[in-house]
Amino acid sequence: MTSLLVTNIGELVTWDDERPVIRDAALVVEHGHVTWVGDRTAGPDADAVRDVGGAAVIPGFVDSHTHLVFAGDRAAEFEARMSGRPYEAGGIRTTVAATRAATDEQLAANVARHLAQMRAQGTTTVEIKSGYGLTVRDEARSLAIARQATEETTFLGAHVVPEGTEVVAYVDLVTGAMLEACAPYARWIDVFCEEGAFGADEARTVLEAGIAAGLQARVHANQLGPGPGIQVAAEVGAAAADHCTFLDDADVAALADSGVVAGLLPGVEFSTRSPYPDARRLIDAGVTIALATDCNPGSSYTSSMPFCIALAVREMGMTPLEALWSATRGGAFSLRRDDVGHLAVGARADLVVLDAPSHVHLAYRPGVPLATPLTT
Numbered sequence: 001m002t003s004l005l006v007t008n009i010g011e012l013v014t015w016d017d018e019r020p021v022i023r024d025a026a027l028v029v030e031h032g033h034v035t036w037v038g039d040r041t042a043g044p045d046a047d048a049v050r051d052v053g054g055a056a057v058i059p060g061f062v063d064s065h066t067h068l069v070f071a072g073d074r075a076a077e078f079e080a081r082m083s084g085r086p087y088e089a090g091g092i093r094t095t096v097a098a099t100r101a102a103t104d105e106q107l108a109a110n111v112a113r114h115l116a117q118m119r120a121q122g123t124t125t126v127e128i129k130s131g132y133g134l135t136v137r138d139e140a141r142s143l144a145i146a147r148q149a150t151e152e153t154t155f156l157g158a159h160v161v162p163e164g165t166e167v168v169a170y171v172d173l174v175t176g177a178m179l180e181a182c183a184p185y186a187r188w189i190d191v192f193c194e195e196g197a198f199g200a201d202e203a204r205t206v207l208e209a210g211i212a213a214g215l216q217a218r219v220h221a222n223q224l225g226p227g228p229g230i231q232v233a234a235e236v237g238a239a240a241a242d243h244c245t246f247l248d249d250a251d252v253a254a255l256a257d258s259g260v261v262a263g264l265l266p267g268v269e270f271s272t273r274s275p276y277p278d279a280r281r282l283i284d285a286g287v288t289i290a291l292a293t294d295c296n297p298g299s300s301y302t303s304s305m306p307f308c309i310a311l312a313v314r315e316m317g318m319t320p321l322e323a324l325w326s327a328t329r330g331g332a333f334s335l336r337r338d339d340v341g342h343l344a345v346g347a348r349a350d351l352v353v354l355d356a357p358s359h360v361h362l363a364y365r366p367g368v369p370l371a372t373p374l375t376t
């Protein structure tokens, strides 16, 4: 089989400039890519035909921010937090200890289990960070495991300063031997720029070292309070600044002017019972937004992009269409990818069929398993 006509699509979301959403549509896939898009009645002949019975078809979700290489969970911490105790960045250390103690096979099995759960909910592109090893050996093996699952791997040795280490000495390690061991397995360099983690100067040092080693930058910024993360991201030309929960006007202007994508991760605010970022303010300022899960065992243990879309619509002032754009095309921009996150001609054929007539149902029916990747 060389060509497949997918037809009787009730609503097709392509994000093509001309016709971003087509009703009563069809689409042709050849050799893993979209080669034709248009009205059902104009669908060309193909070697095979798949009738989706009026369902909506959307691009697969691009989850541009996850921390899937870890062992253990932190259900007890979540339970305590839901009983009134605040989240502190130091909780990461619990996962670091469990991750160091796990074998490569255990870590890889955990990644595979989460990826299968993500795919079953419509995610077809995933970024995975290290950051629970914090030694040369454990960061490098974390990235080697992540690289088996995705090209979009991120070295996050600068996640938190390990216990018993001075920050200056640790930054030296991250930008020295650790970077050298990790760079072959990574596309991205990231830093947790936050009070209690890494300050502006340290973040800049880490990112610049990564860039010098051939990696591209992304930043954890302004999650727990106001801070310099956004400005650092703009200065170094990062692809994305993720979290963006506490922004002042200068931060919003810096994102808009620099083109740094703002990654919003509403699973975190949900799971830590914190105020959500103001997506409306960012959209109105012209900032590009990506929605992602931040899937990790501490602050956001969800791998569901539809859940994040529902939160973005209900809690962050996004329309259902804006939230879907940010979960697909926005995620692709965050990863500097133009082959995924859309279904215009030339895109990778990452089609997701919804058990629903329109994308609105993703937010309208939260928690219902509607999204399934189409096997072509």
Ligand SMILES: [Zn+2]
Pocket (backbone or CB within 6 Å): 065, 066, 067, 220, 294
């Ligand atoms: Zn994160």
